[in-house]
Amino acid sequence: MSFFGKLFGKKEKETLDEGLNKTKEGFFSKITKAIAGKSTVDDEVLDSLEEALVNADVGIDTTLEIIGRLEKRVQQDKYLGTSELNRILQEEIEAILIDAADADYKNFEVPANKKPYIILVVGVNGVGKTTTIGKLAYNYKKAGYNVLLGAADTFRAAAVDQLTIWSERVGVPIVKQAMGSDPSAVAFDTVKSALSKGSDIVIIDTAGRLHNKAYLMDELTKIKRVIGKLLPNAPHEVMLVLDGSTGQNALEQAKHFTAATDVNSLTITKLDGTAKGGVVLAIAHQFKIPVKFIGVGEKIDDLLIFDKHEFVDSLFKL
Ligand SMILES: Nc1nc2c(ncn2[C@@H]2O[C@H](COP(=O)(O)OP(=O)(O)OP(=O)(O)O)[C@@H](O)[C@H]2O)c(=O)[nH]1
Ligand SMILES: [Mg+2]
Numbered sequence: 001m002s003f004f005g006k007l008f009g010k011k012e013k014e015t016l017d018e019g020l021n022k023t024k025e026g027f028f029s030k031i032t033k034a035i036a037g038k039s040t041v042d043d044e045v046l047d048s049l050e051e052a053l054v055n056a057d058v059g060i061d062t063t064l065e066i067i068g069r070l071e072k073r074v075q076q077d078k079y080l081g082t083s084e085l086n087r088i089l090q091e092e093i094e095a096i097l098i099d100a101a102d103a104d105y106k107n108f109e110v111p112a113n114k115k116p117y118i119i120l121v122v123g124v125n126g127v128g129k130t131t132t133i134g135k136l137a138y139n140y141k142k143a144g145y146n147v148l149l150g151a152a153d154t155f156r157a158a159a160v161d162q163l164t165i166w167s168e169r170v171g172v173p174i175v176k177q178a179m180g181s182d183p184s185a186v187a188f189d190t191v192k193s194a195l196s197k198g199s200d201i202v203i204i205d206t207a208g209r210l211h212n213k214a215y216l217m218d219e220l221t222k223i224k225r226v227i228g229k230l231l232p233n234a235p236h237e238v239m240l241v242l243d244g245s246t247g248q249n250a251l252e253q254a255k256h257f258t259a260a261t262d263v264n265s266l267t268i269t270k271l272d273g274t275a276k277g278g279v280v281l282a283i284a285h286q287f288k289i290p291v292k293f294i295g296v297g298e299k300i301d302d303l304l305i306f307d308k309h310e311f312v313d314s315l316f317k318l
Contacts, residue, residue, distance in 0.1 A: 008305065012304055012305075013314070015302065019297060019302070019304075020272075020314050021272075022273060023056075023271065023277030024277075024317070024318075025275065027275075030053075031052050033048070034048035034049045035048070039081055040079060041074050045082065046070060046071060049067065053066060056278040057275075057276040057277070057282070062281055062286060066089070066093060069095070070085075070088065070089065086316060090312050090313070094309055094312045097284040097285055097311075099292075099308040099311075100292045100293070100305045100307060101290075102290040103290040106305075107143075107305060108140055108143040110201055111236075114236050115200055116191070116198075116199045116202050116231070117200065118194075118202045118227060118234040118236050119136070119202065119236070120187075120223065120224065120227070120239070121133055121203060121204060121206060121239050122206050122220055122238060122257070123242065123257070125208030125209035126208065126243070127208065127253075128267075129153075129208060129241045130163055130205055131166075131298065132293070133149065133166065134300065136293070137166065137170045139303065141171065145201050146198070146200045147172040147201045148174070148193065149163060149172060149190075149202075149204075150174070150176075150187055150189075151163045151164070151205055152183040152190070152204050154177065154180055154181050154182070154183050154186060155180075156207070157179040163205050175189050183206065183207065184222045184225075184226040186204075187226055188226045188227070190202055190204060192230060195231070204223070204235070206219070206220065207219070217260045220238075220261050224238070237265050238261065238263050239264075239292070240254065240266050240289075241266075241267045241268075242268050242269070244268040244271045245276055246276070247276035250268065250279050250283065251283055254283055258287060266289055266291045267292060267303075268293075269294070284306070290306075291306040293305060294311075
């Protein structure tokens, strides 16, 4: 049973199925080849499966965990047939993932006792931060929240324009300043405005590209400190956005970012149009931080809650 049950509706499921098409094709042809012509799950099948998973961008650590769990199941049931392998593989993959239900809220909801709820969106350039913010604003507004956007990516003029377009499209207010102004000052203004307006949710965009990596991390630390001065315990959520189409690079980025700054939620974008979606399994397994959302397209309703059951189910659905 899916945790989200009816909340993960027919339309969302179709969007997910469609978004994962390329990954599904790659994943399946590899797994099918690994077990072709075999009737029982022996060492040879497990070896081929291991290779198939690694080649499907699942990553070595996660693949070894999955194979280890399959080996145990095979030991329990010596005559386990390859026909049951798909189902067992699904079960074992699902068991090791961390999803939105492991976060402190589910669906497009935020905790009622944290108002305004501040989300700081971080990640390297081009991963889909601004687009994800537009989609989040749309979904949170639809769920009945008053949303306020903060354009703290002041590094490029186009960044403020891009977020402004999203704010108009969704119909939510935005706080911005001139290009080149201090990102922390924009974040401060945004939170202050949210407090006086009584906004429910604040989503702050940040620059992905600064002069260098140390500067970027310093900037994020400063933004967090400034927000925290206005509102204790804020930002409540620091969301790291990762580009799923970069496969193992996304995993590496997640490692570096989470080591340098306190991230407490993950969003993986661009899963449509890539065969590297297997990396979601690696990310959702290897980090204690929940994957909350996935991006499966450029349109406003192409952001989905990451529900591990639905994800694995779609991945294995032919
Ligand atoms: N296909 C697809 N494209 C996406 C998705 N999410 C974002 N994009 C596209 O990726 C490109 C970069 O997205 P942005 O939102 O501008 O990325 P960003 O992280 O804000 O980039 P910077 O502001 O330069 O740091 C845009 O062309 C988006 O339309 C997705 O889920 N699927
Ligand atoms: Mg941006």
